[in-house]
Amino acid sequence: MKKFWSMLSVLLIAAMLLVSCTPKATATPVATEETAKPVTITIWHQWDGAYLTAIQAVFDAYTAAHPNVTIDLTKPDNVSDALKVAIPAGEGPDIIGWANDQIGSQALVGNIVDLGTLGVDQAFLESTYEPAAVAGVVWQGKIWALPESQEGIAIVYNKALASETDFPADPTDFADLLAKAEAFAAANSGKYLICNQGLGNADAYHVAPVYFGHGMPTYIDDAGNSYLNSAEAQAAAEWIVKFHEVAPAETSHEICKTMLVEGNAAAWWTGPWAIADLEAAGIDYGILPMGSPFVGIKSLMISRNAVDRGTAEVALDVIKFFTNAENSKTIALANKTIPANTAALLDADVQAMATVAGFGAALNLGVPMANTPFAGAQWGPVGDMTNAIWTGAQTPADALAAAQAAAEEAIAGMK
Amino acid sequence: MVSWSGRRKALTILAFIGPTLLGILALNIYPIIYNVYISFTNRNQYHPNPDCTVFLTSVIEPGCWPMFRSNAGMGQPYVIQEPLFANYDSLIGKLFTGEGVLALVKLALLFAPLIIAGQVNKRLDRQLTRPVSSFWVWIGGLAITVLLAWILNVGGAMKTLEASSDFFIVVFRTLLFVVITVPLNYIFGLILALVLNGDYIKGRTFFRAIMIIPWAASTMFIIMSLIWQFFFREQGTINQILRAFGGEGLAWLANGNYALAAIILVNLWFSFPFCFNIILGALQSIPADQYEAADVDGATYWQQLVNITLPLLRPSVMPAIVLSAIGGGGFQMFGTVWAMTGGGPSQGAGVPGATELVMVYAYKQVFQYNAYAKAGAFAVIIFIFLFIATLYSMRISRITQGAYE
Numbered sequence: 001m002k003k004f005w006s007m008l009s010v011l012l013i014a015a016m017l018l019v020s021c022t023p024k025a026t027a028t029p030v031a032t033e034e035t036a037k038p039v040t041i042t043i044w045h046q047w048d049g050a051y052l053t054a055i056q057a058v059f060d061a062y063t064a065a066h067p068n069v070t071i072d073l074t075k076p077d078n079v080s081d082a083l084k085v086a087i088p089a090g091e092g093p094d095i096i097g098w099a100n101d102q103i104g105s106q107a108l109v110g111n112i113v114d115l116g117t118l119g120v121d122q123a124f125l126e127s128t129y130e131p132a133a134v135a136g137v138v139w140q141g142k143i144w145a146l147p148e149s150q151e152g153i154a155i156v157y158n159k160a161l162a163s164e165t166d167f168p169a170d171p172t173d174f175a176d177l178l179a180k181a182e183a184f185a186a187a188n189s190g191k192y193l194i195c196n197q198g199l200g201n202a203d204a205y206h207v208a209p210v211y212f213g214h215g216m217p218t219y220i221d222d223a224g225n226s227y228l229n230s231a232e233a234q235a236a237a238e239w240i241v242k243f244h245e246v247a248p249a250e251t252s253h254e255i256c257k258t259m260l261v262e263g264n265a266a267a268w269w270t271g272p273w274a275i276a277d278l279e280a281a282g283i284d285y286g287i288l289p290m291g292s293p294f295v296g297i298k299s300l301m302i303s304r305n306a307v308d309r310g311t312a313e314v315a316l317d318v319i320k321f322f323t324n325a326e327n328s329k330t331i332a333l334a335n336k337t338i339p340a341n342t343a344a345l346l347d348a349d350v351q352a353m354a355t356v357a358g359f360g361a362a363l364n365l366g367v368p369m370a371n372t373p374f375a376g377a378q379w380g381p382v383g384d385m386t387n388a389i390w391t392g393a394q395t396p397a398d399a400l401a402a403a404q405a406a407a408e409e410a411i412a413g414m415k
Numbered sequence: 416m417v418s419w420s421g422r423r424k425a426l427t428i429l430a431f432i433g434p435t436l437l438g439i440l441a442l443n444i445y446p447i448i449y450n451v452y453i454s455f456t457n458r459n460q461y462h463p464n465p466d467c468t469v470f471l472t473s474v475i476e477p478g479c480w481p482m483f484r485s486n487a488g489m490g491q492p493y494v495i496q497e498p499l500f501a502n503y504d505s506l507i508g509k510l511f512t513g514e515g516v517l518a519l520v521k522l523a524l525l526f527a528p529l530i531i532a533g534q535v536n537k538r539l540d541r542q543l544t545r546p547v548s549s550f551w552v553w554i555g556g557l558a559i560t561v562l563l564a565w566i567l568n569v570g571g572a573m574k575t576l577e578a579s580s581d582f583f584i585v586v587f588r589t590l591l592f593v594v595i596t597v598p599l600n601y602i603f604g605l606i607l608a609l610v611l612n613g614d615y616i617k618g619r620t621f622f623r624a625i626m627i628i629p630w631a632a633s634t635m636f637i638i639m640s641l642i643w644q645f646f647f648r649e650q651g652t653i654n655q656i657l658r659a660f661g662g663e664g665l666a667w668l669a670n671g672n673y674a675l676a677a678i679i680l681v682n683l684w685f686s687f688p689f690c691f692n693i694i695l696g697a698l699q700s701i702p703a704d705q706y707e708a709a710d711v712d713g714a715t716y717w718q719q720l721v722n723i724t725l726p727l728l729r730p731s732v733m734p735a736i737v738l739s740a741i742g743g744g745g746f747q748m749f750g751t752v753w754a755m756t757g758g759g760p761s762q763g764a765g766v767p768g769a770t771e772l773v774m775v776y777a778y779k780q781v782f783q784y785n786a787y788a789k790a791g792a793f794a795v796i797i798f799i800f801l802f803i804a805t806l807y808s809m810r811i812s813r814i815t816q817g818a819y820e
Contacts, residue, residue: 078782080782081782084782088478105460106488107488107489108460108461108463108488108489108490109460109463109464109488109490110463110464110488110489110490111488140489200666200669202759202761248649248650249649249665249666249669250648250649250650250666250668250669255650373460373461376460380764380783380784381764381765382764383761384761384762384763384764384765384766384768385761385763385764387759387760387761388760388761388762388763388764390669391669391670391760391761393671393760393761393762393763393769394762394763398763399763399764402763402764402765402766403763403764403765405764405765406764406765407764409765410784413457413459413461413786414460414461
C-alpha cells in the first residue's frame, strides 16, 4: 500500500513537470487582425477633479468606436518617480499626459519615443496645431508629443468679493498690486486679496509671473544661462518680501482653492485647470492677466513600453483622436481651457469664452517654458530661493546668490 | 547507507545551504556592491544610462543584462569619475582640509570634560565615602565644557563646518534629533509606566490600553502625520485654539526651529507607547522583595527609584534605547518628517532644509535631483557610520548583561 502511494505521488509530480514543459500555444500575432485584437492603453495623467469628467467622456467615445480598445486612466502621485521604476520594468503606461518642460529630460533617459518613428511629421503638426504648441513639443528636431492645450496662470477672482478695480489695470504694475492688496487687507480684516501657491510653498511655476513681470527674461534659457541673480530678480525678491505682509503665509493648491471658495481670499493666481472646480463650487469668477507667466503646453507623450508591447500604433491613434479639432473643442468648452488645436481655437464658440480672453491675454504676456533638459535645473533652486525669501530664512540678496550658484552647479553636471 | 566521502559531504551541505546563500547574495550583497559601484560614477539625470561596452558596467548593471537590455535615450552614458573619489570628495572632502580638521578637533575636545567627569565618578564610587556627590562632578564637567566652548570659539567652528559641507549639516542635525528625541521618549515612557504601575491607580488596565493607541495608529503614520501637519498649519487647529483665547499663532512649520520641534513632538507621540510598554514590562519583572527590604531600611520613594528601579531597568531598556536610536524612530527617521515638512522649510537654494535629516536628504538627492552617484556615495558613508554604531551598540548591550550578577 505504501509503495502504491509513493508510486502515485512520483507519477503525479512527473505528470506536472511534463505539463509545465509543454510548449505554449504559439502566440504569434497575426498582423492582419491587429485591429480586432483586444488592446489596453494605460494613460498616466495629471488631470484633476471636475476637469477629468469631460476628458473621460472623450476617451469613452473612443472606446465606444473601437470596442477592442480599453483605456485605463491613472493619476500617480508623482509621475516622475513612478516612471523611473515602471518603465525599466516594462510596467509603464502607454501614454503620458504631461507638461512639455519634461520632454528633454524624459527623452534623455529614453522613457518617451520620437513620434517621427511612428509616422508623425512636422507638416501634420504645423497644419493641425498652434505654432507655440508645435514649438513646445519639438526638441532637437524631433517630435516628442502631441499638444493638448496651452496654459499659463492669471488672476482668477471671485466677483462676489472683488471687482476689476481691485486689481491693477496695467498687468505689469506690481507696485499697484501691492498697494491694492494692502488696501484690501486693511478693509477686510483677516482676509487676503490674492492667494498664490508659489508664495509660501516651494513652487517655481506659480511664482514665475512675479519674477518675469519684473523683467527677468526666464529662469534658465535654452543655452543653459541662468538669470537668477539679476537686478530684475532682486527687484522681484524685494517685492515678495513686502507682499508677504498681505498674503497667507502658507499656501498650496488646496489651501488657495479653499480660501477662494470660502471667501477668505478674493482671488487665486491660477490656471485653466482650476476653472472646472470653481464652476462646480458655483463661484462667479473673472480672469485678469498679471505679470508674465510661464506658458506651458499640456501634451501627450508615448512611452518606450508602448513600442515594446506593440501598442504604440493604437496609442498614437488615441492621442490623435484626443487632440483632433472636434474633441479639443468639446474639452475646451467644458473645461474652459485653451486648445492647442488651431481649428478648435478658431471656433466661434471657443473664441466667445471668457477664459480664452482672460488667459489668452496672460499667455500673450508670457514666457515660453523651455523643454530642454536644462529646464529641470530651475525648479529646485527657484522654489527653495523663493521660500527662503518668503519665510525670512535668507535675505533676498543671499537667497538669489545661493540659487544662482546651485543652478550653475546643476547645469555644469549636465554638460 | 552511502558513506560520507569528503567531496560528497561538501556537495550535500552546499545543496542545502545553496538557496539561502543565493538569496543572501542576490538580496543583500549584490545591491550593496551595485550601490558602491554607482557611487564611483557620474550617474545623474543627464548621464542616466549605462555604457554596456565597459566590462564592469556590463556585469554589474542590470540594464546591460540580456533579459533587461533596452534601447538607450538621447543622454550620454555614465562613466567612472575622474578622479575616482570625486563624489566622496564633494561630500566630505572639505571636512578634511586644515580648517575643517581644526574645527572637528575643537568639537571633539568639548566631550573631553564629560568623559573625564565620568571617569572621576567611577573612581570615586569605589571609595567608601565620596568627598563630592556625582551630581556636582557632572555639573563641574558641564561647566568646563561651556567654558571650553567659549574659549575655543566653537560657534565659529560650527559655522566653518556648516559652510563646508551639506553632509555635516545633515548628519549633525540628525544626531541632534536623536539626542533630543530618544531620551525624551524614554523619560516620558518611564514617567507614565511608573504612574500606571502603581497599585493605587483605579482603571489601570483601561489607561494602559489607551496608551497603546498612538502606537497602533503609527501603522498608518502618513495619515497621522498629515493630521499633525494640519494642527501646526497657519490656519490649523493649534492656531485656532490660540485665536479663541485672543492669541496670535504663527505658521509653525514655516520656521526652521519650530518645525524641528514639531517633528520631535510628533515623534514623541508616535514612540512613547513603545518605550512605555518596554519599561512597564521591565518594571513588573523587578522582584517585590527588593522594595520590601528597602522599606524596612527606611528608604524613600526617590531613593528606591534611583537605587533599585533604574539600575534594574537598565538591562532590558538599554538595548531598546540603542536600537531605537539607530533605527527608524531615530537616526533613520523618514516617514513622519517627509509627510509633515518634506524636509522643509527651505533655508535657501543648495542648502538642506531645516528638517532635512539623513534619510530625507538621501531620498531628495535620488528622487528630486536624480543625483544617483552622489546619493550612492552618501549612502556608503552613512552605512560605514551606522555599521560602527551597531557594533558599538552590541558591546553596550553585552556589558549590561552584568547588572543582575
